[in-house]
Amino acid sequence: MNSVNETTRDRRRIETQDRILTEARRLFAETGYDRTTIRAVAAAAQVDPGLVMHYFGSKQQLFARAAETESRPIVEGTAEEVAEQLLERLRASLIDEPVASLAVLRSMLTHPDAADEVRGNAHVRGSNIGKAIHGVDGALRADVLSAVLIGVVLGRHLLKLDQLADADPDKIVELLGPAVRSLTKG
Amino acid sequence: MNSVNETTRDRRRIETQDRILTEARRLFAETGYDRTTIRAVAAAAQVDPGLVMHYFGSKQQLFARAAETESRPIVEGTAEEVAEQLLERLRASLIDEPVASLAVLRSMLTHPDAADEVRGNAHVRGSNIGKAIHGVDGALRADVLSAVLIGVVLGRHLLKLDQLADADPDKIVELLGPAVRSLTKG
Numbered sequence: 001m002n003s004v005n006e007t008t009r010d011r012r013r014i015e016t017q018d019r020i021l022t023e024a025r026r027l028f029a030e031t032g033y034d035r036t037t038i039r040a041v042a043a044a045a046q047v048d049p050g051l052v053m054h055y056f057g058s059k060q061q062l063f064a065r066a067a068e069t070e071s072r073p074i075v076e077g078t079a080e081e082v083a084e085q086l087l088e089r090l091r092a093s094l095i096d097e098p099v100a101s102l103a104v105l106r107s108m109l110t111h112p113d114a115a116d117e118v119r120g121n122a123h124v125r126g127s128n129i130g131k132a133i134h135g136v137d138g139a140l141r142a143d144v145l146s147a148v149l150i151g152v153v154l155g156r157h158l159l160k161l162d163q164l165a166d167a168d169p170d171k172i173v174e175l176l177g178p179a180v181r182s183l184t185k186g
Numbered sequence: 187m188n189s190v191n192e193t194t195r196d197r198r199r200i201e202t203q204d205r206i207l208t209e210a211r212r213l214f215a216e217t218g219y220d221r222t223t224i225r226a227v228a229a230a231a232q233v234d235p236g237l238v239m240h241y242f243g244s245k246q247q248l249f250a251r252a253a254e255t256e257s258r259p260i261v262e263g264t265a266e267e268v269a270e271q272l273l274e275r276l277r278a279s280l281i282d283e284p285v286a287s288l289a290v291l292r293s294m295l296t297h298p299d300a301a302d303e304v305r306g307n308a309h310v311r312g313s314n315i316g317k318a319i320h321g322v323d324g325a326l327r328a329d330v331l332s333a334v335l336i337g338v339v340l341g342r343h344l345l346k347l348d349q350l351a352d353a354d355p356d357k358i359v360e361l362l363g364p365a366v367r368s369l370t371k372g
Binding site for chain 2: 105106108115118119137139140141142143144147150152160162171172175176179
């Protein structure tokens with residue numbers, strides 16, 4: 001009986017943690033790091049604020065956990081192949097950017113950890129644009145490309161620029177094709 | 187005598203307001219809207235917080251005043267001319283983006299007024315990209331172009347992506363030439 005109870009408790013604990021993380025991700029994505037409070041996350045997850053602190057330690061640690069995203073497929077191959085893979089990844093981001101990634105993007109200008117996340121390219125734009133782009137000024141072209149892609153995803157999902165927010169993802173990808181290809185090939 | 191004294195007082199008042207706005211601009215640009223406090227602005231400008239409130243009314247109104255930038259030259263002409271003017275404007279932004287504009291960019295993801303400012307294109311990327319770009323999908327191409335340019339300026343001055351932060355502005359403009367031209371011409 002005891003071990004059954006412990007298993008049930010473990011499962012409940014994990015469910016509660018997941019619920020807290022889901023609400024934290026949503027709030028960080030909607031309002032950014034500074035405006036998201038432990039109290040608001042707790043209220044949204046219908047738990048006591050003390051429990052959030054107990055499970056995650058601090059707002060900073062909660063953010064770090066909430067911002068974890070599944071790593072994206074690595075881009076690799078010839079310049080043409082890398083460009084097509086980046087455009088495919090952009091299409092996916094335009095259709096449905098993960099909430100964890102939006103949380104990082106929303107917070108990157110005011111929270112150092114989020115900025116590091118973006119700078120390190122660890123989650124947001126995929127980890128290896130830099131490694132996949134070769135030739136003259138490859139490292140600079142990779143940064144410019146990252147900045148361009150960040151700008152477009154921001155413009156669609158967070159700034160919600162009029163046309164960009166509503167346009168067909170295929171159309172946006174088509175318009176950005178020459179830009180991405182020219183930066184990939186150099 | 188009385189009118190001389192009043193002139194002196196007026197001048198001092200204007201100097202004090204300018205000093206407050208300069209420090210407000212700097213703090214909004216460095217830390218964003220949420221983390222900038224009236225108290226910190228007052229301390230930096232070496233005045234009493236009550237005086238900041240007396241002159242500007244609220245943090246929101248202080249931000250609106252601090253975010254006012256000189257309007258940029260209008261872009262116009264053929265698609266080729268518009269592209270070259272946008273690239274020239276980008277070059278200027280890469281060399282020295284006005285602090286007021288950085289304050290808006292830093293705050294746009296967490297402060298609705300700053301986001302409106304960017305969405306309206308009123309100050310940040312110039313007021314009339316939308317009007318200068320014609321042809322099929324012109325309005326969408328203008329938004330994509332705005333997003334691309336915002337991404338690059340953000341990446342250089344606020345995210346400080348490794349290579350992009352330090353590169354020669356001419357080189358960055360050269361790399362972005364095909365992207366800007368393809369989006370301007372459609």
